[in-house]
Every structure is written in structure tokens, then in C-alpha cells.
Amino acid sequence: MRNIFLVIRREYLVRVKKKSFLIMTLLGPLLFVAFYATVFWVALGSVDTKTVQVLDESGLFRNEFKDSETLKFAYLDSSIDSAKAKFKSSEANALVYIPKNVIKEPKSVRIYAAKNVSMDLKSEIEKVIEKEIEDIKLGEAGITHKILEDSRVNVNSETISLSEEGEKTSSSGAATVIGGICAFLIYMSVFIYGTQVMRGITEEKTSRIVEVIISSVKPFHLMLGKIIGVALVGLTQFVLWILLTTALTSATSVVLNNKMSEQSPEVALEMQKMQNGMPASNMPGGNVENPVAEVLGAVSSLNLPLILGCFLFYYLGGYLLYSALFGAVGAAVDNDADTQQFMLPITLPIIFSFVFAQFVLRDPDGTLAFWTSIIPFTSPIIMMVRIPFGVPAWEIALSMFLLVLGFMGTTWLAARIYRVGILMYGKKVSYKELAKWIFYK
């Protein structure tokens, strides 16, 4: 037992002391915060205002275009030719030309601009024109504005998940995002840390130190020590990421809050309330259309402790299951280049789970979702996709139980291959050979 701890300590310290570990640890949160900040900037919209000139020959659209934070409309009365001529010297970003016969020929509307116009601007202008023409045509058909207003109903549904704790506002959007992030993190870490185990074993084998080590440590203990050591490296990285990200995001939030109070006080207000732990649905005035607040509110409505707990479990379970297999490959080959031939059967289920994850996100309670979240080889990724949407307890329990059986199975299998493989030098190994090793007495 003492030796397992010695092995774990070495594997852990060697990796944590590496420069690449430090770099990844610092870079991870920076990337995350950069991503987070970008989302907020996009949500806030770009700061600079664009001016759009409108030359309306039909006279129907005067003052129909509403100025917004980002767009200002100016109406011209000149002819199209002189407007075009003046446009270049003006500061305007775009010129919209609406000809007289726009009602009969809606496609004759033209947008002139020095550079290509953004899709947003184009669709906004089109929307206003479409609506106006629609109104006019409806009016001609005898439908008044009043009838129209009354007939227009705005449905903005809120998903309410029913559970024992009572009703809770949730958002499938937030669940999708959280599930996706968790699945991606597990997918990445299984690959990154599984490969580290494999490399470590091949390194011991090619440097021939393994013979010295296993004259002191049982091969199984050495393998287990390495797997656990690398798992702890992974956990350390996650914990550091979470701590650093929290620190950085709170710092960023302060900056963003200041920025937002200048820009739109409501958002800032909501942000602050959100941070004080008030769910969005409790907001007076139902001012929930704000996307930032909505996301934050939805996230806080999810069962975060359950998600975090399951994440740790499935991270460890998935990692243990696969790293044992990666370890077996590392023991079977002589150098990194030879690993390719055995990697495919291991990486396929991981990649498949990641692909399935996209379908499961759309249909988290379907048959595919159920089975792939029960089978140990896909469950670490798929179950993490499903959990934010809510999964019956028995399914989670079954999936966890099978995952434990799964990694015990792969570890057993890997240990059989490992004990033979690490002492086998200079031999190209086939699958048939591997099968034989497993059944050696």
C-alpha cells in the first residue's frame, strides 16, 4: 500500500511541476473569461451608432423607422441621383432607397452602402418595409389597425419543471448549455488524461525503468498508482480552474456592471439582483426579455450541486474506464507511433458519445438518450448532457452502478495486458496476441 502512495505522489508531482500544467491552468480560466466577456459584449450590442439615410419616394415610410441605440435614421428629400452623389461625402453608413411603386414591386427597394451591410440591418429594414406594406394591403382589404392589434398575440412560453420541491422556472436553453459544457469537458479530459496515462506507461517501458520499478512494486499497483496520480492532476486542474475562473469572472463582472450601468441601467440592475440570488421569474414587471438576465436566472434555477456532483462522478468514472484501456495500449506497444493501431477501438466510443450528445441535447428523454446514458462506455458524456434536463433517480443510479462495474472490468482487463506487455520489448503486437495475454495464467 505504501508503494501505491509513493507511485501516486511521484506521478502527481512530476506532472504538476511541469510548465505545461501551469500554462494550461492559467490559460483555461483566461479563455473562459474571454468567452464569458464576449458573450456579454455581444448581448450589450456594439457601442458605435450607425446612421442610415432613407430616401422615401413613396412617402409611406416617413418616421416609420425607429431610431435605436445602434441605428439612427435620417430622411432625405432629394432625388436618388443627388442622394447617391452626396452619400459618399456624408458620414452615413447606408442609404435606403424606396421607390414610388414599392407596394406593387416590393423587390425594388435598394440599400446602398460603402461596405456590405450587416444582416441585422438588412433584415431590420426589410421587416419595417414588409410590415408597412402588409398594413397598407390589409387596410385596402378593410382590416383596420385596431383589429390587427387585437389579433396579434405574443406568446412567450416559460418552461416550468414540476418536481417535489415545487415549481421552478427552468430554461431548456440553459440546460443545453450546461449539459454541453459538461459533456465537452469530460470528452476533453478523458482524451487528455487518458493519453497522459498511456504516454507515461510507454515512457517507462521504452526507458526500461519499468523492470527496476516492478522489482519493488507490483505491476498492478504501478498501473493503478499512475492512473490515480493522473486523475488527481486532472482534479487539481479543474479545482484551480473553478477557483481562478470565479475570481476572474467576479472581477470582470464588476467592470461589466459599471459598463452596463452607463449603457442600460436595467441590465445592470438585473445582473445585480441575479447575483444576489433572485431568480428571474420573481422580477417585478416581468422584464425578463433581457437575454443576459434570462440565462443567468435559468442557470440559477438548475440543480447545480447535483450537476457538480454528477460531473465529478462521471469525470472520474469515465476517466478510470478509459484510462485503464489507454494504459493497456501503452503497455502493449514500444513507442508512441505504434499506439495508433490500438487507439481506434478506444477513441471510437468516446467520439461517438460526443456525436450522440448533439442528438441527445435535442431529445434528452428519447430511447437513444436512455440507452447511451446507461451503457458505461457512453454514459459519462451522455448522462452529463441529460442531467441538467432532469433524469429519474433510478436511471442515474443504474448508470452509475454500471459505470463502476465498467471501469472495474476495464481495469481488470488492462492489468492482464499490462503485466505481460511492459516486459515485452521489440515485438509488434497483434490483437490476437493481446487476447492471449488476457488469458495467461
Added chain:
Amino acid sequence: MSQTVSINMNIIEVRNVTKEYSNHVALDDVSINIPKGCIFGLLGPNGAGKTSLIRIINQITGPDKGEILFDGQHLNQSHISRIGYLPEERGLYKKMKVGEQLLYLAQLKGLSQKQAMDKLKTWFIKFDIKTWWDKSVSDLSKGMQQKVQFVSTVLHEPDLIILDEPFSGFDPINANLIRDEILELKQKGSTIIFSTHRMETVEELCDNIALIHKAKKVLDGPKKLIKEQFKTHTYFVEYKGDLSELENVYALTPEKELDNGFRRTNIHLGENASPNDLLRDLLPKAEIRSFGENIPSMSDIFMRSVNEVPEA
């Protein structure tokens, strides 16, 4: 009673050990006793089964049949810390620092961090390698790495030291240094198993030997007795003169012409003939410069034993 005596004398007793791999037999009913305090040469051609036996003694693998006794007890985990092993294929963690690495290996052999530290200091002074402590192994030359690995093998002062081709990779100066260390360890009471092809090393250092060929033990015992066993009762004489008259009495094998008209000839005597009689017969015929018995070298013994075994 005799049982207990033999137990106390031997550090290792290999009893009828058989080890099979999927396509060949590595050891076939091998029994060897390794007495305490000796330097024991484990000899044999490549692929004879030496490494298999060494791995079994190191508990890297187990025997299929038979048993191993270590100091009278069944070989078990507790003996690991009493064995030091230097494999033929040397290896260290390339990117680990020398000091850290030696500490780690010593702790795996059961030393506490402090014990390991104290002992390491002594060795670093002894080998004059103090400046290596914080160097990466990959920055050392091959010879330097060998020294580090030798230290790791003997640091925990094991009762049994197994050295597989210990001198390969050393220059003559370092080889001598290691040789002296080995003799000193023997002096202190350790038993040393040498696995080697170099017969001159065996000649020089080994007290006892065992020869394994094609998975079977062909020969074992104290080196002196084995040499006695392999004596051919052949004497050599370097002389000037004519021995042709003696051809009727003795079996003469002229070997070569030497300088100044001297020749060297081997003379085979019967089991009971005395070298004194031979000398008496030689004296009147020739001027004798040198005379002596041909003692078989370990190399001769090795070649003869290996060639006598019929091809399987």
C-alpha cells in the same frame, strides 16, 4: 538437522522451478543453491533462461512449478526490500532529477525519506557526484547514468544484489570503481549474483557459478571444483629440442612455434600418471623454459558444456 544447516547457508534456493511461456519453456526443472556471502556467476548463452530466473527471484513473475526459498523462507513480498536488482536493460526516468529519482527508488525499497537521504549523501560523496543532484537524468552521459543506477541498486544495502551484465557501458576506470564496490559489498556480507557473458569477469570475481543452457541447469558449484572437474590432465611444455621419441609414451599435441627456436606442445597424461615422471622423461630430451598444467578457463568450460548438450 542437516536441513536447517543448509537453509542458513544459502540465501537463495531454487527448487525444481519450471517456467513456460506460450511458445517455449524458459526454465525446465531448475534447482540451484546460492550460498550466502559469495559472488555467484549465473552463466548461459543468450536466451538460456537466465533473465527468466532473475525475474522469478525478483518476483516480477512467478514460477509455474517449483519454489524459491529466500534465506530459508518462501519468497514473499517482505523480501523485496532485501534484494537489489540492476537489469541488463538499464533505465531511469529521463526527465526526473537525479536526487529525486534516487530518493523515489530508495523509498520504493522501503527506506524512509530520511534514511534514503543520509545514505545518498554518503554515496554522492563516495562517487564524487555531488553536483548531479539537481540534474536531469537526460543531461547525464550514459556512463554517468549507469553510476546513478548502480547507486539505486545498492543504496538500501540489500542482502542479495542481482547484477545483470554490470560492466557493460562502463569505461575501464569506472568498471574498476564498480568492481571494487562489488568486492566491498561482498566483504560487508552481501551476496551478489552476476549474470554475464564475460568470462574474464567470472574468472576474476566469481566464487560459485551455475550454467544454464536451453532452460536446463547444466552445471553448478564452486568455481574451483568445477575447474577440477574439467581438468583434462594436459600439461604444456615450452622447450627447445626434439620430443619425437616420447610420442610412443605420451599423447603429444604440438601447438605452435615460439621465438628463438622454442616450441610449445601439449602433453596428455593418463588419469594416474604423474607430472613428475613426465618431467623426468622430458629433461634429457630438451631445454625446458616453461612447464605447467593446462587449467581450463571458464570460457573453455562454458564452450564445452554448451556444445555437449545435444540440440533439442
